[in-house]
Amino acid sequence: MALIVQKYGGTSVGTIERIENVADKVIGWRDRGHQVVVVVSAMSGETDRLIGLAKGITARPEPREMDVLLSTGEQVTIALLCIALEKRGCPARSYTGGQVRILTDNAFNKARIEDVEIAAMRDDLAQGRIIVVAGFQGVDKDGNITTLGRGGSDTTGVALAAALKADECQIYTDVDGVYTTDPRVVPEARRLNRITFEEMLEMASLGSKVLQIRSVEFAGKHNVPLRVLSSFQEGPGTLITFEEALEAEPMEKELISGIAFNRDEAKLTVLGVPDRPGIASSILGPVSAANIEVDMIIQNVSYDGTTDFTFTVHRNDYERALEILQEHTATLGAREVSGDLKIAKLSLVGMGMRSHAGVASKMFGVLAKEGINIRMISTSEIKISVVIDEKYLELGVRALHEAFELDKAA
Ligand code: ADP
Ligand code: ASP
Ligand code: MG
Numbered sequence: 001m002a003l004i005v006q007k008y009g010g011t012s013v014g015t016i017e018r019i020e021n022v023a024d025k026v027i028g029w030r031d032r033g034h035q036v037v038v039v040v041s042a043m044s045g046e047t048d049r050l051i052g053l054a055k056g057i058t059a060r061p062e063p064r065e066m067d068v069l070l071s072t073g074e075q076v077t078i079a080l081l082c083i084a085l086e087k088r089g090c091p092a093r094s095y096t097g098g099q100v101r102i103l104t105d106n107a108f109n110k111a112r113i114e115d116v117e118i119a120a121m122r123d124d125l126a127q128g129r130i131i132v133v134a135g136f137q138g139v140d141k142d143g144n145i146t147t148l149g150r151g152g153s154d155t156t157g158v159a160l161a162a163a164l165k166a167d168e169c170q171i172y173t174d175v176d177g178v179y180t181t182d183p184r185v186v187p188e189a190r191r192l193n194r195i196t197f198e199e200m201l202e203m204a205s206l207g208s209k210v211l212q213i214r215s216v217e218f219a220g221k222h223n224v225p226l227r228v229l230s231s232f233q234e235g236p237g238t239l240i241t242f243e244e245a246l247e248a249e250p251m252e253k254e255l256i257s258g259i260a261f262n263r264d265e266a267k268l269t270v271l272g273v274p275d276r277p278g279i280a281s282s283i284l285g286p287v288s289a290a291n292i293e294v295d296m297i298i299q300n301v302s303y304d305g306t307t308d309f310t311f312t313v314h315r316n317d318y319e320r321a322l323e324i325l326q327e328h329t330a331t332l333g334a335r336e337v338s339g340d341l342k343i344a345k346l347s348l349v350g351m352g353m354r355s356h357a358g359v360a361s362k363m364f365g366v367l368a369k370e371g372i373n374i375r376m377i378s379t380s381e382i383k384i385s386v387v388i389d390e391k392y393l394e395l396g397v398r399a400l401h402e403a404f405e406l407d408k409a410a
Helices: 016-032 046-055 065-087 119-126 153-164 199-207 213-221 245-249 279-289 315-332 351-355 359-369 388-405
Strands: 003-008 035-040 094-095 100-104 112-116 130-134 137-139 145-147 168-173 194-196 226-230 238-241 260-261 267-273 296-297 306-316 338-339 343-349 378-382 383-389
Touching: 003 016, 016 035, 016 065, 016 130, 035 065, 035 119, 035 153, 046 065, 065 094, 065 130, 065 137, 065 145, 100 153, 112 153, 112 388, 119 130, 119 153, 130 153, 130 238, 153 168, 153 213, 153 279, 194 199, 199 213, 199 238, 199 260, 199 343, 213 226, 260 388, 267 279, 267 315, 267 343, 279 296, 279 306, 279 315, 296 378, 306 315, 315 338, 343 388, 359 383, 383 388
Parallel strands: 003 035, 003 168, 035 130, 094 130, 100 137, 168 226, 194 238
Antiparallel strands: 100 112, 137 145, 226 238, 260 343, 267 306, 267 338, 296 306, 343 383, 378 383
């Protein structure tokens, strides 16, 4: 008998029919003798709908109240799934994040899980119940409802699996695993049988929304066996694993494992700033003081003692970052500030890159052949990212997928 945590995403619980399908699947696992803890997302589109309601009142709603609002989406699905399970004669009990006591910090809208109480869940499991927990939410030490950031139900699943020492955490979604790139953009994308935590972490942080980045971090740190599977079809899915495990299967070790992309960033440039020590910190200081995270940064070679300084931020932070830079243009001695929302970041990810020179130049060559201009570049041991015009994103992803032959198994 195994203890399994299963997380079902928004599409998987998007209609009553689909919730009933999840109930059947869960009962199937129980009938095979397993203990099952289920985490569900809100029905697809519901979180966006709720955000829309608040934004209809004000552009910057109070973060605490947003969490009270957004947590209702998942409360609906836990109840509906339990109703479907009970109808089938399967004892079940729903829990909100606060009822489990998924304790988080108090960073509303992006809270981090600090602790999970398991006594009540253990009790229920011992009595043969299926437990259904609301994803994406927790409670801070003062009893405030918190949420974990978009896609946060993945992290709830992993955190419960870690706390309960589950045998596996299964993330059920609308694709049957992690692919070489988003299969909705490249139909030739290939499902990976396995991917390492490091690669998955890069893919997630560079924009592959199939798993929330924090869930991958959490699983890696707590050694949770993590698998991505489809709610709609049978199959082995993709196992997220440690590098050592892959070494036993060298066939799987590929140069590039995937292509990630992200349309959520925007670019800001400060033009004609004096090129003197401290200029980078004078530009970015006020931006980070406003809690805005900066991603890629480039500073040009100076010309006439002045330089241009460009960086990217999340699109949601663009307006605020632009305002801040405009306020500081005079004190920085800059000529002007400009920005661009229509950019996208495209990244190649792969452990194999460590030992292979030439990946970057091949990547740049492929993009050049398509006439795609590279605006920014950043590299690490296992990834190369470029910023390009958003309109060329799909073309770039497809061209790279083909050039690096990602549709073919190594
Ligand atoms: P859920 O609602 O189940 O959490 P998400 O929409 O968050 O589902 O994540 C699944 C989606 O992730 C897929 O529909 C797919 O379009 C997208 N995706 C992006 N990159 C990848 C990738 N490399 N492999 C698989 N899916 C990906
Ligand atoms: N419902 C939340 C969202 O849409 C959390 C999740 O689905 O994981 O982001
Ligand atoms: Mg998701």
